[in-house]
Amino acid sequence: xxxxxxxxxxxxxGYIVHGVPFPVETDPDSLAFLKKMAxxxxxxxxxxxxxxxxxxxxxxxxxxxxxxxLASRDPESGYAYATPRGHDMYSGKETEWIDIxxxxxxxxxxxxxxxxxxxxxxxxPFVLCLIKFEDINTLFLARLFGVDxxxxxxxxxxxxxxxxxxxxxxxxPTDVYFLPA
Amino acid sequence: MRPVYALSGGVSKxxxxxxxxxxxxxxxxxxxxxxxxLEIDFPTFxxxxxGSVASYFSDHFTRQLMAGIMAQDYLGLCPKPSHRxxxxxxTGGLCFQxxxxxxxxxxxxxxxxxxxxxxxxxxxxKGNEFIAxxxxxxxDYPVGGFYSGYYAMMVTRHxxxxxxxxxxxxxxxxxxxxxxxxxxxxxxxxxxxxxxxxNAVMIAWPLTRLDICVMSDGAAATILASEEGIxxxxxxxAKIPRPLVKVTGxxxxxxxxxxxxxxxxxxxxxMRDYATEQEKADDGTRKYxxxxxxxxxxxxxxxxxxxxxxxxxMAYKHAxxxxxxxxxxxxxxxxxxxxxxxxxxEDLGLCRYGEGGPFAESGKAHLSGIDYGxxxxxxxxxxxxxSGGLIACGHPVGATGLMQAVFALWQLQGxxxxxxxxxxxxxxxxxxxxxxxxxxxxxxxxVSILEQEV
Numbered sequence: 001x002x003x004x005x006x007x008x009x010x011x012x013x014g015y016i017v018h019g020v021p022f023p024v025e026t027d028p029d030s031l032a033f034l035k036k037m038a039x040x041x042x043x044x045x046x047x048x049x050x051x052x053x054x055x056x057x058x059x060x061x062x063x064x065x066x067x068x069x070l071a072s073r074d075p076e077s078g079y080a081y082a083t084p085r086g087h088d089m090y091s092g093k094e095t096e097w098i099d100i101x102x103x104x105x106x107x108x109x110x111x112x113x114x115x116x117x118x119x120x121x122x123x124x125p126f127v128l129c130l131i132k133f134e135d136i137n138t139l140f141l142a143r144l145f146g147v148d149x150x151x152x153x154x155x156x157x158x159x160x161x162x163x164x165x166x167x168x169x170x171x172x173p174t175d176v177y178f179l180p181a
Numbered sequence: 182m183r184p185v186y187a188l189s190g191g192v193s194k195x196x197x198x199x200x201x202x203x204x205x206x207x208x209x210x211x212x213x214x215x216x217x218x219l220e221i222d223f224p225t226f227x228x229x230x231x232g233s234v235a236s237y238f239s240d241h242f243t244r245q246l247m248a249g250i251m252a253q254d255y256l257g258l259c260p261k262p263s264h265r266x267x268x269x270x271x272t273g274g275l276c277f278q279x280x281x282x283x284x285x286x287x288x289x290x291x292x293x294x295x296x297x298x299x300x301x302x303x304x305x306x307k308g309n310e311f312i313a314x315x316x317x318x319x320x321d322y323p324v325g326g327f328y329s330g331y332y333a334m335m336v337t338r339h340x341x342x343x344x345x346x347x348x349x350x351x352x353x354x355x356x357x358x359x360x361x362x363x364x365x366x367x368x369x370x371x372x373x374x375x376x377x378x379x380n381a382v383m384i385a386w387p388l389t390r391l392d393i394c395v396m397s398d399g400a401a402a403t404i405l406a407s408e409e410g411i412x413x414x415x416x417x418x419a420k421i422p423r424p425l426v427k428v429t430g431x432x433x434x435x436x437x438x439x440x441x442x443x444x445x446x447x448x449x450x451x452m453r454d455y456a457t458e459q460e461k462a463d464d465g466t467r468k469y470x471x472x473x474x475x476x477x478x479x480x481x482x483x484x485x486x487x488x489x490x491x492x493x494x495m496a497y498k499h500a501x502x503x504x505x506x507x508x509x510x511x512x513x514x515x516x517x518x519x520x521x522x523x524x525x526x527e528d529l530g531l532c533r534y535g536e537g538g539p540f541a542e543s544g545k546a547h548l549s550g551i552d553y554g555x556x557x558x559x560x561x562x563x564x565x566x567x568s569g570g571l572i573a574c575g576h577p578v579g580a581t582g583l584m585q586a587v588f589a590l591w592q593l594q595g596x597x598x599x600x601x602x603x604x605x606x607x608x609x610x611x612x613x614x615x616x617x618x619x620x621x622x623x624x625x626x627x628v629s630i631l632e633q634e635v
Binding site: 005010011012038039041044046052054057081082083085089108109110111112113114115116117118119120121123126128129130137138139140141142143152154157158172173174 | 200201304306307309310319320321323325326327330333335337338341382383384437439440441442443444445
């Protein structure tokens with residue numbers, strides 16, 4: 001059985017304090033005593049809205065919002081990228097778009113995240129997986145649903161999966177997710 | 182290129198939080214220690230040192246741009262030349278090699294590498310979010326950016342492909358934590374069993390809390406010099422122990438930011454471009470790899486780090502090493518995860534690809550004379566992370582690669598007892614060691630070889 005937590009999670013936030021203890025006089029003894037003072041800590045908020053461009057990858061997101069899954073391919077060698085790239089890493093040439101919405105796919109690797117970065121903590125546990133598409137040379141990182149996150153198994157690797165799309169697109173790579181086929 | 186020597190180093194106490202000092206003052210702890218170990222006074226050293234390179238990973242943690250110049254200023258090094266390097270978890274290793282270049286090229290005679298990170302300014306899960314920004318923010322981060330998740334995916338593939346077990350991973354955790362028990366600089370000095378590791382809180386299956394390094398505040402510094410630099414320092418009164426420790430090999434490699442983009446090359450390409458010289462020369466190994474490929478293995482995929490293999494091969498060629506397991510007396514490698522230590526055994530050619538799991542529990546990577554509480558079928562050959570590694574020492578990112586350099590230097594000087602007040606971790610008769618620094622999901626990797634000058 002897994003160990004139970006032995007401490008309460010720490011959070012920021014607290015009382016606003018006015019008036020910090022400090023010697024009334026700044027005589028040599030009092031100033032020397034400051035070397036024994038505990039450090040002061042303050043909270044600093046930091047919130048920014050970025051305008052992020054998907055650049056040459058934008059058609060992938062437009063396709064996903066229309067329930068199509070695109071990949072990119074070097075037109076000469078046929079080397080194909082499940083996570084699209086504007087240019088092929090071997091020939092250096094511009095890639096072309098291909099539709100892999102119906103391409104057979106399976107799980108190449110996976111994990112279940114029981115914790116995560118702060119932004120994703122509310123979504124835990126969630127399953128991350130790398131998808132391998134038939135005749136596509138590289139992989140695609142996605143969320144997997146339809147499996148029990150409390151019963152992970154290496155047998156999931158190799159499992160046939162199919163894409164499913166959010167009805168209300170968020171224009172994020174998570175607009176597509178996967179389910180057992 | 183001129184010969185380059187590592188002369189001294191210092192490491193601050195690594196801790197969950199160092200609120201008692203700001204990052205400049207924590208860096209000064211390590212820097213002052215390195216100077217004092219040369220038995221030279223601060224102003225005299227300052228008058229001789231030619232410049233520095235600063236190592237820190239994230240501007241987010243400090244919420245401070247140009248933190249490097251603030252450390253340079255606090256250390257009293259202005260107006261000497263300096264620059265900052267950044268390459269994720271490999272920042273410290275890159276910094277060490279940039280200092281090596283400054284001296285090897287003849288640009289400087291004495292140069293200091295210093296590195297720091299203060300990760301306690303935010304809570305753990307926000308810190309994980311910052312670190313996950315070191316994955317593609319268009320494609321990887323939004324899916325559930327979490328480095329422990331990325332490494333867990335790699336190891337499920339390693340387990341499926343090669344039969345690696347969670348108990349083999351736990352052996353790494355037990356070894357490194359027990360090593361750190363004798364290292365006063367380490368953040369976590371605990372004895373754990375295999376069961377403790379497996380019963381710890383599951384973070385990202387199959388990695389538990391004790392398979393994963395912690396976030397830390399800390400700093401490290403190391404001083405490198407040319408022969409001319411050594412003469413300048415000794416003429417000024419510095420005491421530099423003999424035999425000298427020379428940096429005899431450096432190597433670097435890279436790979437795609439998105440691990441989904443990593444290639445899956447065929448057998449012939451692997452043998453031509455990635456196999457070690459030893460692997461190429463051995464018919465049995467060639468046959469073994471042929472068998473793996475016939476069963477479907479492709480390289481590097483997500484189970485291996487070709488950046489690590491590339492860096493290792495380059496450093497070994499530079500240092501004239503053909504059989505790393507036999508020719509290295511120890512390795513300090515980047516064990517952010519127990520699984521990545523196993524992957525790195527393979528990348529560095531300490532064992533063949535696919536055999537990292539059995540290697541972890543063999544005893545070959547353990548220290549002699551330490552009771553690990555587990556049955557080890559073989560004797561130590563090349564201790565890995567005798568300091569305790571990242572898992573137990575902590576991982577203040579910009580300091581980590583330099584911490585490895587300092588601990589490796591002390592091993593080769595035979596001064597572990599002097600610095601740790603305990604000689605349990607001293608590798609007996611250590612003549613040559615490797616340090617390995619690793620970023621992202623294997624995006625930048627450095628390997629440097631240090632050895633006693635004959």
